[in-house]
Amino acid sequence: MTTVQPRKAKELVINWHMTEVCNYSCKYCFAKWGRPKELHRSEQEIEKLLDNLADYFIKGTPTLKETLGYESVRLNFAGGEPMMLGNTFITALALAKQKGFKTSIITNGHYLVHGKSPLPKDTLDMIGISFDSQYLKTRMKIGRIDRKGNSFGVNELTQALTKLTQSQTGILTKVNTVVNSLNWEEDFSDLITNLKPYKWKVLQVMPYGDNELLISKNQFEDFVKRHNGLGLPIYSESNSTMTESYLMINPEGCFYQNSAKHSGYKYSACINSCGVEKALSQIEFDPSTFSSRYKDKNINIVTIE
Numbered sequence: 437m438t439t440v441q442p443r444k445a446k447e448l449v450i451n452w453h454m455t456e457v458c459n460y461s462c463k464y465c466f467a468k469w470g471r472p473k474e475l476h477r478s479e480q481e482i483e484k485l486l487d488n489l490a491d492y493f494i495k496g497t498p499t500l501k502e503t504l505g506y507e508s509v510r511l512n513f514a515g516g517e518p519m520m521l522g523n524t525f526i527t528a529l530a531l532a533k534q535k536g537f538k539t540s541i542i543t544n545g546h547y548l549v550h551g552k553s554p555l556p557k558d559t560l561d562m563i564g565i566s567f568d569s570q571y572l573k574t575r576m577k578i579g580r581i582d583r584k585g586n587s588f589g590v591n592e593l594t595q596a597l598t599k600l601t602q603s604q605t606g607i608l609t610k611v612n613t614v615v616n617s618l619n620w621e622e623d624f625s626d627l628i629t630n631l632k633p634y635k636w637k638v639l640q641v642m643p644y645g646d647n648e649l650l651i652s653k654n655q656f657e658d659f660v661k662r663h664n665g666l667g668l669p670i671y672s673e674s675n676s677t678m679t680e681s682y683l684m685i686n687p688e689g690c691f692y693q694n695s696a697k698h699s700g701y702k703y704s705a706c707i708n709s710c711g712v713e714k715a716l717s718q719i720e721f722d723p724s725t726f727s728s729r730y731k732d733k734n735i736n737i738v739t740i741e
Contacts, residue, residue, distance in 0.1 A: 466644035492712035510538035519547035548596040
């Protein structure tokens with residue numbers, strides 16, 4: 437039996453969902469943990485987690501490093517909406533930089549335009565902004581609107597990307613679109629062409645939220661085919677591609693993983709309590725699965741996010 441070796445990668449990315457709290461209520465959201473005791477409430481615990489991760493993945497020689505041959509580690513902050521944490525998020529971001537991580541964030545973009553805690557200069561290497569529709573009515577149906585009726589539209593997206601390129605030297609910008617029953621027929625080609633992001637990631641909605649938003653494999657493939665061949669930096673991920681291919685940390689500081697074998701998530705013990713190596717061994721994670729998501733030979737980043 438032949439064993440498939442994972443492709444080598446220059447960068448390893450770990451996704452930390454700092455908080456469940458969000459200003460939006462997207463119907464497909466999977467970031468639900470029942471309001472746990474979130475680790476970010478203690479700056480000491482934040483620093484301990486970052487030290488544990490840095491000692492293992494950056495300074496150490498884990499099997500994963502030998503397998504993938506990565507040269508750097510990027511910590512990707514996610515949520516909920518991490519920018520709702522204000523100065524706590526800024527502190528964690530600065531600490532991650534100090535400890536040798538490259539940094540990135542997945543955000544709905546609202547606080548990039550309306551936030552009271554601006555990002556310090558040159559603290560982000562990459563940003564992913566979630567954007568599902570150019571139309572307000574569609575965004576409202578999805579749940580991408582806050583209690584005051586604010587929704588992040590095309591003008592805000594353009595403004596946010598412009599500000600970021602001015603304050604974050606060399607930042608790579610990414611747009612994430614969750615393809616669902618409300619937007620799968622929408623044409624994003626002109627928008628992405630005008631924005632010129634480094635990457636446009638399109639993801640098939642996962643079966644964790646409102647089932648009315650689910651689409652078939654054929655509908656997702658139709659969306660991808662309509663946007664392919666137009667010179668867009670499109671990267672698509674179906675449900676099967678996303679299964680067991682992300683390394684994630686929940687708000688309590690535990691690794692967690694989805695699985696093809698059963699519904700829901702499997703969780704490790706708290707990383708700060710048992711250490712990275714033991715916690716990592718408690719979830720299913722296959723380097724070959726996530727490395728296979730990146731087929732372009734010119735792209736040297738393998739992402740676990």
